[in-house]
Amino acid sequence: MSDPLERALRAPAPRAHDAARRFADHAAAAGEADLAYTTVASPLGELLLVAGRGGLTQMHYLDEPLDPLLATLARRRSPRIVESASALDPWRRELDEYFSGSRRRFEAPLDWEAMAPFQRAILRATAAIPYGETSTYTGVATAAGRPRAQRAAGNALGANPLAIIVPCHRVLRSGGGFGGYTGGLQRKHFLLELEGAG
Amino acid sequence: MSDRDLPPFQQLLERHSEDVWRTLRAIVGAQAAEDCFQETFLAALRAYPRLRPDSKPRAWLLTIAHNKAIDHLRRTRLQEAEVEVAAEDAPAPEDEIWSAVAALPPRQRAAVALRYIGDLSHREIAAAIGCSEEASRRSLHDGLQTLRRQL
Numbered sequence: 001m002s003d004p005l006e007r008a009l010r011a012p013a014p015r016a017h018d019a020a021r022r023f024a025d026h027a028a029a030a031g032e033a034d035l036a037y038t039t040v041a042s043p044l045g046e047l048l049l050v051a052g053r054g055g056l057t058q059m060h061y062l063d064e065p066l067d068p069l070l071a072t073l074a075r076r077r078s079p080r081i082v083e084s085a086s087a088l089d090p091w092r093r094e095l096d097e098y099f100s101g102s103r104r105r106f107e108a109p110l111d112w113e114a115m116a117p118f119q120r121a122i123l124r125a126t127a128a129i130p131y132g133e134t135s136t137y138t139g140v141a142t143a144a145g146r147p148r149a150q151r152a153a154g155n156a157l158g159a160n161p162l163a164i165i166v167p168c169h170r171v172l173r174s175g176g177g178f179g180g181y182t183g184g185l186q187r188k189h190f191l192l193e194l195e196g197a198g
Numbered sequence: 199m200s201d202r203d204l205p206p207f208q209q210l211l212e213r214h215s216e217d218v219w220r221t222l223r224a225i226v227g228a229q230a231a232e233d234c235f236q237e238t239f240l241a242a243l244r245a246y247p248r249l250r251p252d253s254k255p256r257a258w259l260l261t262i263a264h265n266k267a268i269d270h271l272r273r274t275r276l277q278e279a280e281v282e283v284a285a286e287d288a289p290a291p292e293d294e295i296w297s298a299v300a301a302l303p304p305r306q307r308a309a310v311a312l313r314y315i316g317d318l319s320h321r322e323i324a325a326a327i328g329c330s331e332e333a334s335r336r337s338l339h340d341g342l343q344t345l346r347r348q349l
Binding site for chain 1: 203204205206207208209211212215216218219220223224228231232235236239240243244246247295296299310311314315345349
């Protein structure tokens with residue numbers, strides 16, 4: 001094996017990177033991939049957005065390394081995951097508008113089907129809380145038709161897979177307490193302030 | 199992660215896209231590499247959930263790439279003819295090498311590419327090309343001999 005031959009065969013392939021990105025975008029747009037993800041910068045730090053065919057299925061504060069999160073997604077949902085910024089454009093745009101104060105409601109589709117029924121009921125009730133207003137754990141449990149399940153409602157909110165978009169930050173403790181927030185209380189405070197509910 | 203879990207497909211795309219591209223470039227030329235690349239990863243994505251987690255994704259991808267490259271050569275009836283040489287990818291001083299590689303019969307070209315780009319074993323090359331291990335060794339040997347003579 002001559003060196004020049006090996007060098008030529010292994011020469012850098014700069015076009016491979018673009019081809020890979022084109023592939024991922026196409027696979028996401030054509031529904032060949034089961035899940036597409038991207039990360040976006042926000043005033044509250046980097047966010048991970050994941051969408052499937054049914055709409056946005058996860059949005060998390062990216063406080064942990066990305067790879068283990070993706071590995072968990074692959075295991076629990078599907079390994080057919082690609083990175084595609086364009087696939088997440090509708091939600092990214094709405095988020096930008098929300099953070100700039102020009103959007104009060106999220107309209108791009110959300111994947112409710114991926115949730116367990118109780119969590120879905122609680123999070124749908126939460127999504128109905130208007131911008132700038134707040135409710136309580138008892139309030140959303142009651143709205144979901146399970147008035148006595150406020151503790152379970154708290155757990156469902158704590159595991160909200162669609163942070164910010166399903167506004168669990170608008171749910172406070174009955175009696176005026178601030179309640180918890182999976183992304184940290186500073187973020188909850190920031191969001192309520194942004195919405196003028198502080 | 200247990201050994202039964204497949205990693206996210208994106209990981210394969212990131213880790214192996216360069217070698218898939220290089221392999222295709224060597225077999226079909228840079229011009230056709232783009233289409234073959236897209237076909238390779240689409241076929242891989244579709245079949246991915248059925249991939250046995252203990253198999254080597256790299257050898258698997260390069261085998262698919264080889265199949266797509268051969269399909270392409272059949273389609274374009276270029277099997278016996280020279281493929282276009284990759285002007286924008288191959289550094290100029292190496293054009294001569296690319297011409298020599300492109301002039302090899304497809305099986306020898308594939309064997310050389312899979313061995314020296316893909317680092318595949320003779321057994322894996324034989325599986326990819328669909329021939330016996332001995333035949334793949336011979337293709338590699340003949341291909342290298344021709345190249346050595348010419349360079």
